[in-house]
Amino acid sequence: MEQILCPICGSAETVIFKKFDSANEHRTFQKCTACSHIFASNFSPEVLEENYSKGYYPSPDSAKITQWISINRHIWQDLCRDILKFQNNGKSILDFGAGTGGFLESFLEVSPYTKEIYAVENAKNAKINLQNRFPSGKIYSTLEECSKYDFDCIVSLQCFEHLDEPSAICKNLYDRLSDDGILVITVPNRYSLRTLLLKQRDVFNIANPTHLQFFNIKSLTAMLRRCGFKKICRLASFPQNGNFHKRIITFIMRKFAISSELRFICRK
Ligand SMILES: [Zn+2]
16 A cells, blocks of 8 residues: 655654545545644545635636735734734745735835745736736745745745645745744644534635645644744734734634634744
8 A cells, every 4th residue: 555654744654534524525634643734645636726716816806805805904914013023124025825915915014124025826816916916026826936045034824734745845935044034834723613613614624625734733833843943933922903802712712722823933
């Protein structure tokens, strides 16, 4: 039988994981017993493509893009505040998997020194939209097209769960940071209260058919360490926007690591 290696820690100690299975599932799930990561060891590229084209960016000027930006603006503004505590004079930023460009927009509003804007986005319509919105930015379809290797800040928000080879990309991003550069990474939390309750029905996680990696704190940290990061910090700050009671609940969930998203900032 073919040996399946963990895409995070490289261990061969992986077993079939059936708990995520449901009707019409196109992915085969595997769990690594070494780092506890769960991943799709097999999937249908056709089903993946079909879901990307119908679910994400129907056109470069789709109303969906502006809608997503307004829904997520508070989340990004919060994250920007956290980033500036770690680095407030960075000149260059790369957004890997930039999507709508909403995060970049929020970041540029609060980081006056950031003048060099780079983004990688492989969805064709999203890339055109980014080019229109950031005319001075350098926008690529793949990381290989980008020749810069001394970024002050690299962010990758809700992107790594879609990757087939997350460790290789993470190492590539590590290599592209300046000595005091920072990587900001967020992924859906496999142990979020939401996922624990909804299981296969959680559209933020397993129920999204384009997700291939299912991180928890242990597996995300394992990937970051393996790629060389020495200082790894999980963010669990108090939200700045919205209803006060909701903010308290979100804060507690972040502290106990059961919030929908895991957020990390790391240095070399
Ligand atoms: Zn592993």
